[in-house]
Amino acid sequence: MKLNSLQLTNLIDLMVTAKAESIGCDGCYELMDQFAQAELDGHTVPESLEIVRTHLELCKCCRDEYAALLTALRAISE
Amino acid sequence: MTEDQDWLERLRSSDNQVRDDAISQLRELLLRGLSRSLTNRYGQPFSAEDVVQDALLKILQSLDQFEGRSKFTTWAMTVATRVGISSLRRKYHRDVSMEAFNGDDGYRIDIAIEASSGVGSAEDRQELLTTLQQLIEDVLTDKQRLAMRAFLSGFSTDGIAERVGTNRNAVYKLIHDARLKLKDGFERAGISAEDIKASFA
Numbered sequence: 001m002k003l004n005s006l007q008l009t010n011l012i013d014l015m016v017t018a019k020a021e022s023i024g025c026d027g028c029y030e031l032m033d034q035f036a037q038a039e040l041d042g043h044t045v046p047e048s049l050e051i052v053r054t055h056l057e058l059c060k061c062c063r064d065e066y067a068a069l070l071t072a073l074r075a076i077s078e
Numbered sequence: 079m080t081e082d083q084d085w086l087e088r089l090r091s092s093d094n095q096v097r098d099d100a101i102s103q104l105r106e107l108l109l110r111g112l113s114r115s116l117t118n119r120y121g122q123p124f125s126a127e128d129v130v131q132d133a134l135l136k137i138l139q140s141l142d143q144f145e146g147r148s149k150f151t152t153w154a155m156t157v158a159t160r161v162g163i164s165s166l167r168r169k170y171h172r173d174v175s176m177e178a179f180n181g182d183d184g185y186r187i188d189i190a191i192e193a194s195s196g197v198g199s200a201e202d203r204q205e206l207l208t209t210l211q212q213l214i215e216d217v218l219t220d221k222q223r224l225a226m227r228a229f230l231s232g233f234s235t236d237g238i239a240e241r242v243g244t245n246r247n248a249v250y251k252l253i254h255d256a257r258l259k260l261k262d263g264f265e266r267a268g269i270s271a272e273d274i275k276a277s278f279a
Contacts, residue, residue, distance in 0.1 A: 037149060061235045061236065064234075
C-alpha cells in the first residue's frame with residue numbers, strides 16, 4: 001500500500017509524538033468517567049488520573065470518544 | 079440518601095412503576111446527551127433512539143460495576159457514549175477501503191520518497207524518508223504494519239479489531255509499539271523527533 005501525502009504526514013506525526021505510557025484503551029475507558037467528572041466540576045485532575053490525559057494525547061479513538069462524552073455531559077447539565 | 083444512591087435504588091426497585099420511571103428519566107437524559115454529541119459525527123446518519131435502547135440495556139446489566147468514582151449519570155453517559163460511538167464507527171467503516179487488510183503485498187507500507195514537502199531541504203527529507211522506509215521494513219512485524227496501514231487508511235482501532243478478530247486494546251498496543259519502534263529507530267540513527275518535525279513542518 002502506497003501512502004498518500006496525508007497518510008505520510010499522519011504517520012510522521014504518530015511517530016514523533018510517540019511516548020511510553022502505562023495504560024491502553026481499556027485502562028483509559030475504566031477511568032474516563034472519573035476524569036470527565038473532574039474536568040466538568042472544574043477540579044484539578046488528580047495525579048493518579050494524569051495517565052488518562054497522556055493516553056488521550058496519544059490515542060485519537062479515545063480522544064474522539066472523550067470529546068463526545070464531554071459534549072453529552074455538558075448538554076444534560078444545561 | 080445521595081443522588082447516586084437514589085438512582086441505583088430506583089433502577090433496582092422491585093416496584094415496576096418506580097423502576098420504569100427511573101428508566102424513563104435516564105432514557106431522557108441519554109437521548110438529550112447523545113443527540114447533541116453524536117449527531118453528524120463520522121458523517122453517518124444517527125438514531126439516538128436506537129443507541130439509547132442498547133445503552134440502557136448495557137447500563138442496567140452493569141449497575142454492579144458502578145463504583146461511585148463519578149456521578150451515576152456521568153458513568154451512565156460514558157457507557158452510552160461507548161455504545162453510540164462504536165455503532166457509528168461500524169457504519170463508517172463500511173465505506174472505508176479494505177485495501178489495508180489485503181496481505182497480497184506482504185502488508186507493505188510504501189512511501190513516495192521523492193514527493194514530500196516541508197521547510198527543510200529536499201535532500202534531508204529524502205534521507206529521513208529513506209530511513210523511515212527502511213525502519214518500516216526492518217523493525218515492524220506484519221501485524222504492526224497491518225494495524226498501522228489500516229489506521230492510516232481511516233479505520234479506528236475498534237474497527238481494525240473487528241476486522242482482524244481481536245480487541246481494541248490489542249490493536250492500540252500494536253500501533254503504539256510500532257510508533258515507539260520507529261521513533262527509537264530514528265534515535266538510534268542519531269535523528270531526534272525534533273529533527274524530523276523541523277524537516278516536515
